[in-house]
Amino acid sequence: GLNIAEMHGDLTQGRRTQILRDFAKAKTQILVATDIAARGIDIEGITHVYNYDVPRDVDYYIHRIGRTGRAGNSGVAVTFATPQDESWLRRIERAIQATLTKYTKDGQIKTKGNASAAPKRAKVSGKPKITSSYQSTKAKAHKARGHKGANTRQRRTSTSQTGRRGKRR
Numbered sequence: 001g002l003n004i005a006e007m008h009g010d011l012t013q014g015r016r017t018q019i020l021r022d023f024a025k026a027k028t029q030i031l032v033a034t035d036i037a038a039r040g041i042d043i044e045g046i047t048h049v050y051n052y053d054v055p056r057d058v059d060y061y062i063h064r065i066g067r068t069g070r071a072g073n074s075g076v077a078v079t080f081a082t083p084q085d086e087s088w089l090r091r092i093e094r095a096i097q098a099t100l101t102k103y104t105k106d107g108q109i110k111t112k113g114n115a116s117a118a119p120k121r122a123k124v125s126g127k128p129k130i131t132s133s134y135q136s137t138k139a140k141a142h143k144a145r146g147h148k149g150a151n152t153r154q155r156r157t158s159t160s161q162t163g164r165r166g167k168r169r
Helices: 013-024 058-065 083-096 139-145
Strands: 004-007 030-033 048-051 076-079 100-102 121-124 127-130 134-136 156-158 165-168
Touching: 004 013, 048 058, 058 076, 058 083, 083 100
Parallel strands: 004 030, 048 076
Antiparallel strands: 100 134, 121 127, 156 165
C-alpha cells in the first residue's frame, strides 16, 4: 500500500516539518495538503499535483502547481473544476498566458462546441493513464507572473555574517 499524510494549519510546525521530511524521503508517497504547502516546499521528484478546487487567486494556482516538474523534469497538474469555475479558469489562463486543456468527466478532451476528442494519455510505470483534467499547454506559462517556472528551483540563501535570510536567486 501507499503511505499517505495530511498537512494543514492546525498541525504544529514541528509536526509539519516531520511530515515534509517523511515525504522528501519517500516514507510518505502521497501528501494531501491545504495551501499551507503551496509555498516554500522544495522537494525533488514530485510528479503530480491535484487541485481539489480552483484557486481564487492566480498566485496560489502558480505556487500550487509549481511543486511539480522541477529541475527539468516533467510534471502534471490536475485541477478539478465545475462549470461554475469557468470564469476563474479564464482568469488563470489570462494571467499565465496559456490555455488549459479541459477534459470531460469521461476523460475526453473538451473542444469548442462540446465535441470530444481522444483522451490525452501518458505512460506512467508502463501503464497508460489520463494525465489531467486541466493542464497547462505551454511550458513558459509560469513566467508570466514572475514565477521562474518548473525548470528551475528557488532557494533562500543565508548570509554567514548576519544569519538573516538573503534574497531569492
